[in-house]
Amino acid sequence: MTEHRFLPALIDEASHPFRSGGHFAYHYARGKLSSDCIFRELLRRGLVTDRRRFLDLGCGQGSLFAWLLAANRLYAAGNWPADWPAPPRPESLRGYELMDRDVARAARAFGEDHPVVAIRQGDMCDVDFGEVDVVTILDALHYIDHQRQNDVLRRIRAALPAGGIFLTRVGDAGAGLPYHLCNWLDHAVTFVRGHRLPALYGRRLSDWVDLLRQLDFTVDSVPMSEGKPFANVMLTCRVPDRTG
Ligand SMILES: C[S@@+](CC[C@H](N)C(=O)[O-])C[C@H]1O[C@@H](n2cnc3c(N)ncnc32)[C@H](O)[C@@H]1O
Known part of the structure; x- marks a missing residue:
């Protein structure tokens, strides 16, 4: 199975649960x-392969x-790109979200008492x-x-064991126009989604990386804005495993 043929199937499978959440939930997920x-x-980079307990903030x-979950089902059915590592088999997928409306849509998609x-x-x-x-x-x-970012990052570090991973995407405030473009769009979308017009708290990429290293993460950064004129970066932050 090639990635090109596989991805539409994965998108279908992953979007399907949101049908029960209504038109918006389904099309938002698909998009x-x-x-x-x-x-x-x-998935392609195998960043979370072999991990069991997930927390999405x-x-x-x-x-x-x-x-x-969709990746897992397709993998189990033998429908998986030959050159991708196996997906994780999550035991626990916990998420926290500020907006009640999103939480309600999640409840309709997954059910109130989902096992995972x-x-x-x-x-x-x-x-x-x-x-x-x-x-x-x-x-x-x-x-x-x-200040709250510092505190959240410190608590994330404390919640992870040796070998644990913190994955995040941030904007690079040092990148000029692409960063500001993304922020303008973010303001508009956030406002439409029902928040007050938010203040946004960016940092330069080098400052994000320094901060995370000070917390004793090893940090890899890779641009993650494909197809969009933004300055988004994925940070893969690992807790060093010094046991072996
Ligand atoms: C741009 S959306 C991204 C949603 C999701 N991470 C995704 O990739 O589809 C950012 C989300 O963070 C939520 N959010 C903002 N501040 C938060 C906070 N302090 N605690 C929990 N959720 C928060 C917003 O309500 C919004 O749903």
């Missing part, structure tokens, strides 16, 4: 999963979890992270101020 390269790259309606998925209303600045193997924050860190 997001088909146009945003980070979902594909997460600012998870929206749970598109990432639907993607991981639990998406709850909560502010990432307050909720208990528990113990997890992977933490993700996709395009949500810049909604909280720098």
